[in-house]
Amino acid sequence: MRLKFRQLGEVGCGNELIFPSDPENLAALKLNTPADEQVLEFTPTKAGEFQFYCGHRMFRGLFTVKG
Ligand SMILES: [Cu+2]
Numbered sequence: 398m399r400l401k402f403r404q405l406g407e408v409g410c411g412n413e414l415i416f417p418s419d420p421e422n423l424a425a426l427k428l429n430t431p432a433d434e435q436v437l438e439f440t441p442t443k444a445g446e447f448q449f450y451c452g453h454r455m456f457r458g459l460f461t462v463k464g
Contacts, residue, residue, distance in 0.1 A: 399436050402436075405431075413425065413427045414426055414449050443464075447459070
């Protein structure tokens with residue numbers, strides 16, 4: 398699965414995201430400008446909710462994988 402992320406505004410540390418969906422292989426991406434687009438490659442091993450957040454967990458998001 399490929400998830401596309403774009404920057405919708407400059408929000409400091411919120412433009413750098415960590416994806417702990419695979420604890421042994423943490424993924425991170427940084428969106429530097431509004432034109433920036435990053436792709437997260439992700440192979441879910443189970444259905445459920447997967448969180449992502451900035452380094453301080455101030456900014457958080459969630460995506461759901463349905464089985
Ligand atoms: Cu932060």
